[in-house]
Amino acid sequence: MSAYWIAVASAEHVRRGRKDGFMQVNHGKAAPLRRVKPGDGIVYYSPTTVFGEKDGLQAFTAIGTVRDGEPYQGDMGAGFTPFRRDVDWATADEAPIKPLLDRLEFTAGKSNWGYQLRFGLFPVSAADFTVIAEAMAAKMAAVG
Secondary structure (H helix, E strand, O other), rough: OEEEEEEEHHHHHHHHHHHOOOOOOOOHOOOOOOOOOOOEEEEEEEEOOOOOOOOOOEEEEEEEEEEOOOOOEEEOOOOOOOEEEEEEOOEEEOEEHHHHHHOOOOOOOOOOOOOHHHHHHHOOOOOOOOOOHHHOOOOOOOOO
């Protein structure tokens, strides 16, 4: 893998993407997905189970590798055609973020560790990606 990313979405939205083999970020905007390239590692963080709810899930909910191809528009009905990228999702468990806060470079020693998550998509180190993959017991070729 050449780069590693964390994307943010509710677990409900992530599960739909896992089922259908795609990712979306920032309410379907194309620009963030153009930063992500085939072969990149992607992990989803879900602050909640359902968008707009405040259930405190705060877990990593999917991990995989971006497939070949460019961002494309999917049809979700009612005229909503968000941009997507195809992803090979790994078999993995959901993993809460709190036990990892001191081990992840992007959160260690930061009282406002959630700030970066507000951007919806941001790069992380290979080391952080590996820590998350191990916590999720991910079964993917690029890990470990």
